[in-house]
């Protein structure tokens with residue numbers, strides 16, 4: 001099973017590139033940029049990754065990314081993620097980045113974007129991984145700040161497929177950003193939003209009805225609203241579920257209690273993703289291994305989630321079909337051996 005999980009063709013739809021900053025790279029970049037870290041060793045950093053909720057993670061996440069200063073830093077960060085993704089047979093990835101977390105500390109949008117985007121292009125060449133970029137607005141900041149960030153992104157429209165919404169969910173409902181998302185859709189961006197991670201099912205409804213999202217990021221609290229579950233199934237609105245994240249941030253007490261299998265078997269378009277792999281203890285294959293071990297998922301279950309993830313991408317129908325055909329070929333061979 002482990003080899004199957006490692007080798008099955010994958011798409012990743014919920015990965016914050018800043019959340020793939022490994023402690024080793026944090027030290028390398030701190031040294032390169034003459035920054036003093038409040039930790040003495042890599043182990044000390046890892047030991048600090050004990051979270052009670054989303055906010056306790058976000059505090060360390062924003063502090064950690066302070067080492068990212070130059071275009072080369074953003075390139076190295078993204079390249080390291082893509083190397084791991086290639087090793088786990090990720091065929092396509094849609095990467096979040098948080099420009100406000102960088103512009104607010106004096107790093108220009110252009111620097112952030114250029115470093116990340118160059119690595120994505122190189123990975124297409126070197127590993128054959130296709131990718132899209134998704135710009136996330138920080139929802140703890142104002143709608144005005146999000147609007148200004150959207151304006152900054154317009155010259156880069158051709159290289160950014162969608163806008164999203166992340167950071168502190170409670171008290172920052174999707175409705176706060178309706179105007180920004182209206183403007184983004186007018187400008188031709190797809191939209192997604194984190195909703196129903198810590199926040200209530202109403203936030204998922206708002207993301208769908210007010211922000212016009214194509215996917216819900218997390219969404220696991222949909223289970224508390226049967227009308228919503230029915231709607232998500234009927235409309236096949238994808239959920240980008242992040243199991244290890246949900247355990248580390250105490251959304252569920254243990255992996256055995258995670259509702260991903262239940263949601264999948266109810267017919268929701270469930271996908272598996274790593275969120276912030278460096279902070280939560282693993283990349284996409286590790287997420288698959290842990291849910292499989294804890295919940296006893298079959299190869300058919302895993303196949304269904306991988307197929308869902310290709311369906312849920314922003315690729316064209318033809319490109320999706322080509323990726324699903326590759327997945328089907330892999331399955332035909334996997335069942336023979």
Ligand code: HPA
Nearest residue numbers: 016166167168194275276
């Ligand atoms: O899981 C998350 N939720 C909200 N904001 C985030 N920013 C990085 N990861 C997350």
Ligand SMILES: [Zn+2]
Nearest residue numbers: 016166194275
């Ligand atoms: Zn996330």
